[in-house]
Amino acid sequence: MFDGKKIREDFPIFNSNKDLIYFDNAATTQKPKQVLDALQEFYSQCNANVHRGIYKIAVEATDEYEEAREKVSQFINSKIEELIWTRGATEAINQILYAWALWNLKKDDEIVTTIMEHHSNLVPWQLLQKNGVKIRYVNLNGDGTLNMKELENSVSKKTKFVTVTQMSNVLGTINPVEEIVKIAHDNGALCLIDAAQSVPHMEVDVKKINCDFLVFSAHKMLGPTGVGGLYAKQEILEKLDPALRGSEQIKSVSLFETEWTDLPWKFEPGTPNFADIVAFGYAVDYLKKLGMKNVREHERDLTKYALEKLQQISKLKIFGPLNGTRGGVISFQLADIHAHDMASFLDDNNIAVRSGHHCAMPLMKYLGISGTTRASFYIYNMKEEIDKFIETLEKAKQVFKV
Amino acid sequence: MTSMYAEEILDHYRNPRNFGELKDAQIKYKESNPLCGDEYEFYLKVNNGLVSDAKFFGDGCAISKASASMLSEHVKNKTLDDLKKMKLDDVLKLLGIEVSAARTKCALVALLAIQKGIQKFEGGKNDGSQR
Ligand SMILES: Cc1ncc(COP(=O)(O)O)c(C=O)c1O
Numbered sequence: 136m137f138d139g140k141k142i143r144e145d146f147p148i149f150n151s152n153k154d155l156i157y158f159d160n161a162a163t164t165q166k167p168k169q170v171l172d173a174l175q176e177f178y179s180q181c182n183a184n185v186h187r188g189i190y191k192i193a194v195e196a197t198d199e200y201e202e203a204r205e206k207v208s209q210f211i212n213s214k215i216e217e218l219i220w221t222r223g224a225t226e227a228i229n230q231i232l233y234a235w236a237l238w239n240l241k242k243d244d245e246i247v248t249t250i251m252e253h254h255s256n257l258v259p260w261q262l263l264q265k266n267g268v269k270i271r272y273v274n275l276n277g278d279g280t281l282n283m284k285e286l287e288n289s290v291s292k293k294t295k296f297v298t299v300t301q302m303s304n305v306l307g308t309i310n311p312v313e314e315i316v317k318i319a320h321d322n323g324a325l326c327l328i329d330a331a332q333s334v335p336h337m338e339v340d341v342k343k344i345n346c347d348f349l350v351f352s353a354h355k356m357l358g359p360t361g362v363g364g365l366y367a368k369q370e371i372l373e374k375l376d377p378a379l380r381g382s383e384q385i386k387s388v389s390l391f392e393t394e395w396t397d398l399p400w401k402f403e404p405g406t407p408n409f410a411d412i413v414a415f416g417y418a419v420d421y422l423k424k425l426g427m428k429n430v431r432e433h434e435r436d437l438t439k440y441a442l443e444k445l446q447q448i449s450k451l452k453i454f455g456p457l458n459g460t461r462g463g464v465i466s467f468q469l470a471d472i473h474a475h476d477m478a479s480f481l482d483d484n485n486i487a488v489r490s491g492h493h494c495a496m497p498l499m500k501y502l503g504i505s506g507t508t509r510a511s512f513y514i515y516n517m518k519e520e521i522d523k524f525i526e527t528l529e530k531a532k533q534v535f536k537v
Numbered sequence: 538m539t540s541m542y543a544e545e546i547l548d549h550y551r552n553p554r555n556f557g558e559l560k561d562a563q564i565k566y567k568e569s570n571p572l573c574g575d576e577y578e579f580y581l582k583v584n585n586g587l588v589s590d591a592k593f594f595g596d597g598c599a600i601s602k603a604s605a606s607m608l609s610e611h612v613k614n615k616t617l618d619d620l621k622k623m624k625l626d627d628v629l630k631l632l633g634i635e636v637s638a639a640r641t642k643c644a645l646v647a648l649l650a651i652q653k654g655i656q657k658f659e660g661g662k663n664d665g666s667q668r
Contacts, residue, residue: 473573473598473599474573474598475573475598475600475640476598476599479541479600479639479640480541480542482637483540483541483542491572491573492574505574506573534540534542534547535542535599536547
């Protein structure tokens, strides 16, 4: 059903870098030729600004652009009106801050989030503190899962907003987001899901999750950089003014007033990154064709295999759940080898991993470490690569004399 | 590419020379590299314009610690002016390895501690404000 080796043939990067073992997929993924071709084709065949020209190629460009929105909104099961293009997950979160949170959260209101958040879902909310909003952080259980009891106790009638990652980019933990959304709603709070690490790797259905906001980035799911999605419920979007203002989002403008156009364009001022967005549509086609159930299954297989092997290496500590609901992100520390030395050593052996704090400094502090080495998998990874990775870790132990 | 993790580097990493505090050092400066979380404090004793003793304390990756250790040996009997003139290349020569571009900051952190320490020391002495 799923052959990592076969899939690799679609990815030119592995042709240019024959021995590359790419295990940094949580940072960004490689692009299949279907996406690269789409980009090339768009620029070669119908490049024109969207929603403006009335000539043929402009109409074609606009159609392609809106078709991408259709594909991606279907992919997360949202309405077309509910999917707003951004530059990425980080910008999407900031739009929620500036369009909704800053206007609606007041002194003594509380927001609840977790200690495992990426800086992108943590730094923006700190701004609310200037208005006297209190931030509460939910801690973890010993195995790296979220402490749901603590979350339940932290959310109260004072809570106006709950914001949680669906999957940790450090621990691989997958959080029970449906349950979290329910707890938020039972207390009258809105809920944001940071799906930057989940939409690329599993079926995500915004209606099933029932979240109010959800964000993700194209570059982490075979798509180009500079594209992201902001999902928000239609009834919320209708009530909000856009965070960013300018052209292309208006029905009419007079000297002192503007009437916004319809959803979703109301939230998309200026010329969008349309060529990359079109190509993103093809990335989603590619994933749909593989089937997200199969993608998840493939990664689950690889992760299980890697975790079993890693646990056989003495003095190797894994941060995050060892079984149960987790994704293909594995953070570890091997004896006292510094994470960056580990990453450099792996790089010497053509294995690309991430090292450091992974944009989660509060989580590092909570875990009492300065950083980890992180391997993260995707559709083109294979068990053979994990074998080489494990061998290299054993070699590192000898070289570093641990 | 030759490995960054040559025998000698790892020896300095595992057994850093001149490791510890130098109580009566005139020059004392802490520098860190946020990339790796490396942090080192360098202590230099100066006598007649020459470094008479040097120690360092801190922790970080193998590249940063090995370069701190090697520099702590290298700086002795050098003039402050000699040390101010040192560049990345000089550190790499001491290390004797190729350091990947992503890791040059690690190789530099100890030298920066030394040079910023000297700058502060001379600034204080002249009572001038250089920066
Ligand atoms: C969990 C999580 N949230 C948010 C982001 C930010 O994504 P981007 O940098 O594409 O905006 C990342 C990226 O690393 C992430 O892993």
